[in-house]
Amino acid sequence: MAVPKRKQSRSNTRSRRSQWKAEAPTLVKTIENGRTVYSLPHRAKMVTDSVGTELFLEYKGRKVADA
Numbered sequence: 001m002a003v004p005k006r007k008q009s010r011s012n013t014r015s016r017r018s019q020w021k022a023e024a025p026t027l028v029k030t031i032e033n034g035r036t037v038y039s040l041p042h043r044a045k046m047v048t049d050s051v052g053t054e055l056f057l058e059y060k061g062r063k064v065a066d067a
Helices: 010-017
Strands: 028-032 035-039 045-048 054-059 062-066
Touching: none
Parallel strands: none
Antiparallel strands: 028 035, 045 054, 054 062
């Protein structure tokens, strides 16, 4: 395994770490039953009834798993 020959300075360490940035997730806007819903693309979403009980997972209009 490679081992560094010298200690890396704080300046170099911090400037390297500063390049790691969190990205805001890209959301897809859909309108369901008059409500605007934002969700992640390519991800199954939970279908709920009028009370709010989770029924099943749905993807592309198809049921993919039970809750």
